[in-house]
Amino acid sequence: MTTGWGAPRDAYELARDMAAGDSAAEELLWKRLGARQREGLILALGAQARLAAAIARTAGTPCPGLDDLPWDSIACAEVRAFARAAYASPRPVPPRSPCGRCLRLAAGMLAGLHLAAVLASGIPAETLAGFFAAHVARSREPGHSPAVPSGPAVREP
Numbered sequence: 001m002t003t004g005w006g007a008p009r010d011a012y013e014l015a016r017d018m019a020a021g022d023s024a025a026e027e028l029l030w031k032r033l034g035a036r037q038r039e040g041l042i043l044a045l046g047a048q049a050r051l052a053a054a055i056a057r058t059a060g061t062p063c064p065g066l067d068d069l070p071w072d073s074i075a076c077a078e079v080r081a082f083a084r085a086a087y088a089s090p091r092p093v094p095p096r097s098p099c100g101r102c103l104r105l106a107a108g109m110l111a112g113l114h115l116a117a118v119l120a121s122g123i124p125a126e127t128l129a130g131f132f133a134a135h136v137a138r139s140r141e142p143g144h145s146p147a148v149p150s151g152p153a154v155r156e157p
């Protein structure tokens with residue numbers, strides 16, 4: 001499965017809302033996503049968290065890892081495995097019956113892991129919220145979002 005272009009932007013939005021402590025905005029973002037988009041968001045969050053942790057570790061800063069999260073709080077085993085794999089595996093298998101409640105928990109945990117890794121690098125949460133907000137704004141500018149190819153490539157004259 002591949003991640004749509006909107007997924008990284010959603011992941012930045014969620015990171016921004018978490019860094020700003022805005023749980024109402026988090027909830028709003030989650031509600032506007034469909035099941036497939038939620039899975040894409042989890043993939044994007046896993047990749048971002050992995051990257052942030054790698055950067056923190058390169059800087060010699062200890063930061064939480066996958067095993068520091070309360071995975072048992074995710075009731076659906078398939079969603080739990082998918083979320084862990086989004087962080088740890090190059091080919092995560094999406095759940096066959098995605099449960100919204102567990103996907104939401106998984107998204108929050110991966111976003112938290114990402115946030116913790118970035119904060120471990122010494123960046124204050126307010127700076128982080130501002131950075132992600134700017135990133136979301138930039139990705140909304142016309143012409144910035146790459147078009148998703150939907151058919152045969154257009155031939156240049």
Ligand SMILES: [Zn+2]
Nearest residue numbers: 075076099102
């Ligand atoms: Zn569930």
